[in-house]
Amino acid sequence: xxxxxxxxxxxxxxxxxxxxxxxxxxxxxxxxxxxxxxxxxxxxxxxxxxxxxxxxxxxxxxxxxxxxxxxxxxxxxxxxxxxxxxxxxxxxxxxxxxxxxxxxx
Numbered sequence: 001x002x003x004x005x006x007x008x009x010x011x012x013x014x015x016x017x018x019x020x021x022x023x024x025x026x027x028x029x030x031x032x033x034x035x036x037x038x039x040x041x042x043x044x045x046x047x048x049x050x051x052x053x054x055x056x057x058x059x060x061x062x063x064x065x066x067x068x069x070x071x072x073x074x075x076x077x078x079x080x081x082x083x084x085x086x087x088x089x090x091x092x093x094x095x096x097x098x099x100x101x102x103x104x105x
Contacts, residue, residue, distance in 0.1 A: 005098040010093050015039040018089055022082065029078040034085040040104070047093075048101045050085035057081045059088075061096070080092050 001026045016038045023031035035049040041068040049060045050073070057076070061069040075081040089096070 007098055010036070010090065016093055016097065017068065017085065020086070032078055032085070033080045034082065034089060036089045036096060038093075038100070040097075040101060045100065048089060048096050050081070050088075052078070054079075059085075062100065064100060 002068075004020075004022045004024065008018040008020065008022055010018060019033075019037055020033045021033040022029060033049065033050055035051075035052040036047050037044050037050050038047055043092070045062070045064075047062055049062075050060070051060070052105075054070075058077070059071045060074055061071070063069065073081070073084065075084055
């Protein structure tokens, strides 16, 4: 079994990133975590996470007060799920960040 973990910068200032973890077994993807994190007021926050915990692929949208909104995503192929998660976060990270920051007030 092999694990790959890496980050990808989303913003030029380095305050927005994707943290990606892929678990591979016998050449097949067995588990994924794609998390969007942002540094706000000098502190890192997890804002959105895609993963397969709880036995299904889903998106967790964090709320500053500690809540998590769980949304099932109907993709069973983990390679497709990884692509979907990464593309969604690359396309919409600014929107997710603004929504999170509004909840901090």
